[in-house]
Amino acid sequence: MDLNMHLNAPHSMGTTIIGVTYNGGVVLGADSRTSTGMYVANRASDKITQLTDNVYVCRSGSAADSQVVSDYVRYFLHQHTIQLGQPATVKVAAYLVRLLSYNNKNILETGLIVGGWDKYEGGKIYGIPLGGTLIEQPFAIGGSGSSYLYGFFDQAWKEGMTKDEAEQLVVKAVSLAIARDGASGGVVCTVVINLEGVTRNFYPGDKLQLWHEELEPQNSLLDILNSPSPEPMNI
Amino acid sequence: MSNSVIEVPPKGGFSFDLCKRNEMLAKKGLNPPSFRKTGTTIVGLIFQDGVILGADTRATEGPIVCDKNCEKIHYMAPNIYCCGAGTAADTEAVTDMVSSQLQLHRYHTGRESRVVTALTLLKKHLFNYQGYVSAALVLGGVDVTGPHLHTIYPHGSTDTLPFATMGSGSLAAMAVFESKYKEGLTRNEGIELVTEAICSGIFNDLGSGSNVDVCVITKAGKEYLRNHLQPNPRTYTSSKGYSFPKKTGVGKSCLLLQFTDKRFQPVHDLTIGVELGARMISIDDKPVGLQIWDTAGQESFRPITRSYYRGALLVGL
Numbered sequence: 001m002d003l004n005m006h007l008n009a010p011h012s013m014g015t016t017i018i019g020v021t022y023n024g025g026v027v028l029g030a031d032s033r034t035s036t037g038m039y040v041a042n043r044a045s046d047k048i049t050q051l052t053d054n055v056y057v058c059r060s061g062s063a064a065d066s067q068v069v070s071d072y073v074r075y076f077l078h079q080h081t082i083q084l085g086q087p088a089t090v091k092v093a094a095y096l097v098r099l100l101s102y103n104n105k106n107i108l109e110t111g112l113i114v115g116g117w118d119k120y121e122g123g124k125i126y127g128i129p130l131g132g133t134l135i136e137q138p139f140a141i142g143g144s145g146s147s148y149l150y151g152f153f154d155q156a157w158k159e160g161m162t163k164d165e166a167e168q169l170v171v172k173a174v175s176l177a178i179a180r181d182g183a184s185g186g187v188v189c190t191v192v193i194n195l196e197g198v199t200r201n202f203y204p205g206d207k208l209q210l211w212h213e214e215l216e217p218q219n220s221l222l223d224i225l226n227s228p229s230p231e232p233m234n235i
Numbered sequence: 236m237s238n239s240v241i242e243v244p245p246k247g248g249f250s251f252d253l254c255k256r257n258e259m260l261a262k263k264g265l266n267p268p269s270f271r272k273t274g275t276t277i278v279g280l281i282f283q284d285g286v287i288l289g290a291d292t293r294a295t296e297g298p299i300v301c302d303k304n305c306e307k308i309h310y311m312a313p314n315i316y317c318c319g320a321g322t323a324a325d326t327e328a329v330t331d332m333v334s335s336q337l338q339l340h341r342y343h344t345g346r347e348s349r350v351v352t353a354l355t356l357l358k359k360h361l362f363n364y365q366g367y368v369s370a371a372l373v374l375g376g377v378d379v380t381g382p383h384l385h386t387i388y389p390h391g392s393t394d395t396l397p398f399a400t401m402g403s404g405s406l407a408a409m410a411v412f413e414s415k416y417k418e419g420l421t422r423n424e425g426i427e428l429v430t431e432a433i434c435s436g437i438f439n440d441l442g443s444g445s446n447v448d449v450c451v452i453t454k455a456g457k458e459y460l461r462n463h464l465q466p467n468p469r470t471y472t473s474s475k476g477y478s479f480p481k482k483t484g485v486g487k488s489c490l491l492l493q494f495t496d497k498r499f500q501p502v503h504d505l506t507i508g509v510e511l512g513a514r515m516i517s518i519d520d521k522p523v524g525l526q527i528w529d530t531a532g533q534e535s536f537r538p539i540t541r542s543y544y545r546g547a548l549l550v551g552l
Contacts, residue, residue, distance in 0.1 A: 039406065045394060068358075
């Protein structure tokens with residue numbers, strides 16, 4: 001039965017994940033949908049996971065694989081912090097994630113974005129896609145929804161943004177991807193990491209800006225029946 | 236992935252070679268024997284004092300219902316219970332194993348088990364077997380840090396949620412939860428909502444059925460309400476009970492005595508094996524001797540009496 005097949009499919013996070021550096025730190029953003037085939041298994045998942053006090057990772061791809069990788073890296077970083085005697089750097093966290101992803105590339109299916117702030121380098125974003133490449137970037141996007149954002153970022157990204165500009169950019173980008181990607185949805189979660197510490201923000205789906213052809217939420221059947229039908233496509 | 240020519244010595248860990256062989260065989264048309272699955276609707280929700288878990292009670296083996304009243308809410312610790320969907324053997328084995336591990340851990344630490352401990356033990360095990368241990372679980376409990384509810388998928392991923400449903404009936408149950416769940420439910424409201432969600436699975440999903448089990452866990456303790464609701468009673472039993480056709484005490488020996496001796500004896504001993512009676516009657520003015528064999532009706536004499544039917548001219552039933 002088709003439905004059964006979908007319920008037994010591996011739990012994957014269709015996803016849109018973003019990491020952006022700004023003048024003084026980083027902003028990480030993600031949607032909140034976890035899908036099993038065609039069913040939304042969790043509409044309020046938290047894809048931005050803590051690795052240390054100052055380093056967070058955005059997870060995409062297989063839910064199980066990304067959870068296990070981040071659990072192991074958190075454990076290694078904890079030991080490393082004890083041995084080092086001071087907070088771990090973002091680079092070390094990213095290196096550990098890359099080590100696990102690359103050495104187990106045959107069995108893992110997960111794309112991650114590591115972002116954080118440390119006193120040596122400031123705010124840094126590292127992208128670790130499928131296969132286990134490590135690439136340091138001023139901004140990184142990942143997940144199935146990222147396909148719709150490459151052009152957007154080419155146009156909208158600029159160096160030296162302020163914290164608010166960067167956060168608004170991330171929220172706008174995730175909400176654009178949610179509008180176009182079926183596997184992304186729910187709410188937009190952002191995490192801002194800088195010298196002062198970590199701030200989590202949450203933007204519910206119905207409070208986001210409406211894009212092209214998106215309708216206001218409608219509660220009454222009368223509204224739905226009376227709304228104009230969409231224009232037919234011109235071929 | 237390139238096919239390597241060099242033989243690489245196997246590293247440690249589980250070998251999935253036979254799993255790949257099974258997949259190849261299935262593609263060629265050879266299907267493995269069907270096993271007992273719990274098609275299932277399992278749910279959990281967090282209410283104001285703790286956690287409520289619910290499950291249906293049908294176990295299926297392909298299209299057949301093999302158990303109409305199985306238990307899907309498994310004990311993990313005095314304060315932690317786990318509902319299981321998927322292959323029945325897998326859910327039972329994995330919850331049993333982790334329950335023992337938790338007991339040992341309690342001995343080592345001297346403390347009450349925490350729900351996240353059970354969660355980590357389960358997810359580690361399931362991830363190691365890469366989804367081949369087909370157990371989808373709803374884990375709930377109350378520990379020192381408060382009430383917790385988690386879902387665990389066969390591949391090892393977990394979610395932490397205020398309300399959750401799993402199994403083939405999860406869509407039906409989730410529809411009920413999404414429309415009626417709110418934070419801060421009371422105990423009775425919670426039980427009613429859980430029952431409604433399970434019933435929705437029972438009546439709308441073919442893999443779920445029979446009765447509703449509920450388990451309420453709070454800081455004070457747990458309450459396992461087995462068969463809390465039985466919305467599918469057996470309606471086709473006759474009120475008078477069933478009787479089966481009688482073969483003993485119907486009057487065979489009595490009949491023979493009357494025919495041969497022309498007398499009636501109200502009380503007879505039980506016929507052992509076979510008894511012979513004889514009588515002369517005349518048919519068309521010719522004398523005919525009748526040999527009448529009175530066979531015992533009891534089942535235990537069946538092998539003996541059967542051999543007397545051969546060559547008989549007449550059989551009286």
